[in-house]
Amino acid sequence: MTDEKIEAIxxxxxxxxxxxxxxxxxxxAAELRDGFAEAGVDVxxxxxxxxxxxxxSEHGAVSAAEVLDG
Structure with missing residues (x-):
């Protein structure tokens, strides 16, 4: 995954x-899908x-890179 894509996510x-x-x-999940569509990111x-x-589960800061790599 490119840095630009992970930054957008x-x-x-x-x-x-x-x-x-x-x-x-x-x-x-629906809000994420809407946000990704608005950002033009295919997830x-x-x-x-x-x-x-x-x-x-976190109820706070979530690292997309950690979630998607782990």
Missing amino acids: QAVVDRVSSYQDGATEGTV PAGDVTKLADAIE
């Missing part, structure tokens, strides 16, 4: 996690699920 993750704390996973469904799970 991280920006969306940061935005969604800042205002979706406590939201259901389905809501978080596979499995990665969206991983990121949504991380946002739900």
Whole structure:
């Protein structure tokens, strides 16, 4: 994954996690998909699920690079 892509993904993750704390996973995943579409970043469904799970479990800062590499 390129640095530019991971930076774009991280920006969306940061935005969604800042205002979706406590939201259901389905809501978080939908907001992530919308954000990625707006940013023009193609993120596979499995990665969206991983990121949504991380946002739900961390309740704070989530590193997209760590979630997607781990």
